[in-house]
Amino acid sequence: MNVYDKIKQLGFELPPVAVPAAAYVPFMRTGNLVFLSGHIAKKDGKVWAGQLGGGIGTEEGQQAARAVGIDLLGTLHAAVGDLNKVRRIVKLMSLVNSTPTYTEQHLVTNGASQLMAEVFGDKGAHARSAFGVAQLPMGACVEIELIAEVE
Template sequence: MSIYDKLSALDITLPPVATPAASYVPYVQSGNLLFLSGHIARRDGKPWAAQLGRDMTTKEGQAAARAVAIDLLGTLHAATGDLHRVKRIVKLMSLVNSTADYTEQHLVTNGASELLGEVFGDAGRHARSAFGVAQIPLGACVEIELIAELA
């Protein structure tokens, strides 16, 4: 099954690349590596503002991270013209807006990691970091950046 067939089976439509909110570009290619800038969680087109451990559960955070992964896939598609050019998802870095005593950032980030595995199979398995932070731009609950290797 092709990547696009998998996306269709998951009822995922790739979004267009979001316009950067500050002075940066959505992605940069260096050699065969593609670096995607951090994407914040959005719901209904607006920043998904919440803090894990205060007003958002881990399960809700996983859904937000999955939504970020869908946005990252849209940017990845725009950058490559064809997701079949992705040889491997190399790394994710996830920032989770969370209270000082919240310790399930890694579980929140699974929402993105699991989707990438579903879409790319073994090529979607990646290294990653998941951090708890006091705040993310626009109050978003999750921000994730991605590095991909291109064929």
């Protein structure tokens, strides 16, 4: 199935690339690999702020990670021009703003991982890291970066 048909079927649209908030670029391509800078969770156009285990639960964290995944797809589209050229999602690295006792960062990150599988099928299976961190820029609850292999 065409990736864009799958996105339409899933009921979302690709957002435009966000303007970087500091001295970096949103993506960098070298050879057949595209590296996407970290994207922070947003809800209703604003930073999705909060801390997992301190006001935000795992299910809401998964929704935030899925929202980050949608933003990452928008940036990947801008980087490649056609998401059908994606050969594989290689890796996600997820940073979860969490309390010292919170231990479900991996479950939060599933929100983005499952989205990649829904959009790309087997090509969406990827390696992954999920870290709990003390804080993220602007108090965001989740930040995720992505590496993809493309044609």
